[in-house]
Amino acid sequence: MSIYAGLFGKLPTLKDVGSIKQEQATQLLDKDQKLIGKYYIYDRQPVKYEDVPKHLIEALIATEDSRFYEHDGIDNISLMRVFVKNLILQDKSAGGGSTITLQLAKNLYGRKNYAFFSMLINKFKESIVAKRIEEVYSKEEILTLYLNTVPFSDNTYGIESASRKFFNKSVQDISINEAATLVGTLKANTYYNPRLHPERCKGRRNVVLSQMVNYNYLSQDSLKYYSNQGLKLEYRSFNHDLGLAPYFRAEVKKQLESILDTLKTSEGEKYNLYKDGLIVYTTLDYKMQALAEAAMKEHISTLQADFEKSYGKNAPWETNKNLIESAIKKLPQVKIYKENGLTDAQIKDSLQIKKPIDLFSWKGDTIKTSSAVDSLKHYLKFLNTGMLSVEPSTGAVRTYIGGIDYRYFKYDHISQSERQVGSTFKPFVYTAAIENGLDPCTYFSLNKVTYTNYDNWTPSNSGHSDEDPYINYTLEKALSNSVNTISVKVLENVGIPKVLKQVEKLGISKELPNEPSLALGVAEISLKDLTGAYASYLNKGKAVSPYYITKIEDQFGNVIAAFEPEISQKEAYSDYTRQVLLEMMKSTVNKGTASRLRTVYGLRNEIAGKTGTTQDNKDGWFVGLTPNLVTVTWVGNDNHSIGFKSTALGQGANSALPIFAKFYQKLNADSNFKSVTNASFEKPSQQVLDDLNCESTKRDNFIKRLFKKKEKKKTFN
Structure with missing residues (x-):
């Protein structure tokens, strides 16, 4: 009753639950509406229920909540088990009892740390929210909300973002094995990260496939076929510094920030590039860009080698003291050192301190123990392009x-x-x-x-x-x-x-x-x-x-600006x-x-x-x-x-x-x-x-x- 009364924090009302708004990544599309990149704080983009393949829903229910369509959001037997373990046996690690709806409540509103009985209090709060979610939404809507908010590996939120990141395809196109892989990571998205721990993730995937057999979503023969397949990823990072056309994405971002400053939502608020799930249509040709980048790398990597060879031991980035000293004066570190009152001698000594530095190379990036001056000389030699x-x-x-x-x-x-x-x-x-x-x-x-x-x-x-x-x-x-x-x-x-x-x-x-x-x-x-x-x-x-x-x-899907x-x-x-x-x-x-x-x-x-x-x-x-x-x-x-x-x-x-x-x-x-x-x-x-x-x-x-x-x-x- 104390939880219900709000003594441990205000509970979301039915109205709050019915107007859920989640932060969504802004999507950047090419001229043919192929995803180029995203702008986000949390990598999340929504998907509709009808776009989710049946085998993904079946894998999720078989693994996470086999009686999902039968309960009203709470598994009372499992919840009582948590109550007994936490309150009577003082087992702080007591878990279980989570339905998909309860997990959704946790995903939407998070958990707080209380002095005593944190697990118990959070579970009861989530059970109240879960009941309200079940009152407001249909089972299909709950599944959609869950799949759009659940956290996956590599700071990825939602099934669509996870599918694009790990398999470079929309969720509607993923196979049974790929669906089982993603569902399997939900148990512990770091421990079962398919990029970092492929064998461990494969084992967990096979557990999901076995669960699908147990609940008659998959035949025994199919289990043998799928479980013998390797884990095939087509990982695509949407890190702002990586991926296709990063300079283009950075330039578009600058333009978007200026454009959005002039626009208001229907509520009179400014749009947020990182949270409002905007869709930006661009002129770029994804495939043509990929070919251009490949052509550039093929040529410049060879030209760089010829460039360095032409200078031999007399390369200006190694022997021209005036050039090097002039470049050193422009280093950001030097400006900071001067602002902090360091003398020229102290600055010179500081720039000679060696530490591990990640260095670019056409043969493959390397980490070397280098000083700031060494790093400067390294980067001075590189040809660049546009x-x-x-x-x-x-x-x-x-x-x-x-x-x-x-x-x-x-x-x-x-x-x-x-x-x-x-x-x-x-x-x-x-x-x-x-x-x-x-x-x-x-x-x-x-x-x-x-x-x-x-x-x-x-x-x-x-x-x-x-x-x-x-x-x-x-x-x-x-x-x-x-x-x-x-x-x-x-x-x-x-x-x-x-x-x-x-x-x-x-x-x-x-x-x-x-x-x-x-x-x-x-x-x-x-x-x-x-x-x-x-x-x-x-x-x-x-x-x-x-x-x-x-x-x-x-x-x-409303057009807010056109050019x-x-x-x-x-x-x-x-x-x-x-x-x-x-x-x-x-x-x-x-x-x-x-x-x-x-x-x-x-x-x-x-x-x-x-x-x-x-x-x-x-x-x-x-x-x-x-x-x-x-x-x-x-x-x-x-x-x-x-x-x-x-x-x-x-x-x-x-x-x-x-x-x-x-x-x-x-x-x-x-x-x-x-x-x-x-x-x-x-x-x-x-x-x-x-x-x-x-x-x-x-x-x-x-x-x-x-x-x-x-x-x-x-x-x-």
Whole structure:
């Protein structure tokens, strides 16, 4: 009576029981509604009764509560046994007596620790709540509530989350053995954790199967068949740092937090990303993302080995004291030590203290006894990457790789980084030139020119020291071969202001350098903005803004926010210009700096593209354009002082292009992506074909050669 009266805490009323609200994880879905990840405090997502397979219900009842459909929530005989053991025999470990409804009461409202007779008091409280649950809910509803709230291994709540975590499938698709495995863990979810203790868990699974036989849910022959099978897991962690597309999930999370700040529930409350069971529909393509990540890892792991080998014993992260000391000063620990009043000598000593540290490696993560300085040197050497693929007509993001491993490298090279874009800027210069009337068959000389009004700056062509200065290239030949000297001359011809205006129309609004080196890509631009600008060549001259979220629903399926593509309303240039540039970038792939897509990787897809390499080989870029997908890849070191040892290794064609190439090899092998891999560019107009129909090179005659000798120096207009 004292418990009933509330002397040991208020009991939930029938009304409370009837309005149960549990914290639920927010689900992140791809474009085809496949689960990408979740945001949660407790990993829980609900399931409907009709989605639970019959054999799972049977396994649960046979093991946990064989008379579930017969009692009213309480097994009186078992409850009396607990009373006698706890009160009379003082057995503090006395258990038993739990029905599914009693367990549900415990799951919903928890237990408190009382000075005396805790087990007894909690059991009686739960029995009262259980009776009320049985009054309010049907047996099917009770089973549904129980399965949605019961704790499983690895901090997982609810059968749907457990099924997805341990078997990578929805609960409605799990087999008898998988159902028996999950039900078996309920006895002690840590002790029978299938990931940590597979043999122990298998034994418990077989107990559940035996119980199913005892209660006629399974035949003896079936028991022999299932119990002889091994325990097969397809474990998928929904840890925020692990799993598919972690950089994408982190970026979407930032956007969701801003979006939800502007929305209110029907009760006028703010939505909680971690508790309210929202469903977020995104543009990402799950399978395409998996292929992109695989391609990135295959290439970067090999490139990293070549990168380290190229430096040998003279690696800057080991021998360059100024670089190392500069990096040490930026360590978060150093800032903390200084705030705590430590001297420079004390800080230096503290950074030399060795302790076990988890270190990333492409060969497999290792734990080594290292100091903070050792760890710094280790991480200084790693190349990083960014890769973004979008649908050119909308900007819908299909793949998103912000770095090589989110666990160790949180910095996102898509949403946070701006790097010099190198020769990937050149198409914008040529676009402005064509748009302002320059004939595609205009010839420009390869010869070097010193611009006296810019500190005698003399742009040169990488890897072409012996080139004939009297050879002239058309715009197509110059762009496809990424000729620096001609790019600067084209910029001079059209004028820097017009190029800057053109770039602004392409959605790149930041202030760019107002100098001739702009033609060579000294501007620092985000990978995201670069991708959106390049989409214009496939989208009728209109740039796009890459976007991630299409809509958000509450836990009841009501749409609380929806989003449309952000596409420029006006064409940034004419369709004639667009077709000309597209043809030029096709030449880049077919016979220019990106030709290894054909010769080395054997790609036969219709592809246009542009490679990019920055000064001192600090950044490698590749932009790949296919009719229905724009992909941009970048590779470099996060420390701007560390570049590739040689152009052969660091040029975009070697550092960044292979990620795209391997990605498309994988797409080609999967018939699900035929709409991407088999797509064809539209045929250019006859005028475009005619205007590009000229000899790609010609050599100056004697008179012009004499004139050029006098034109070695000039001012940049």
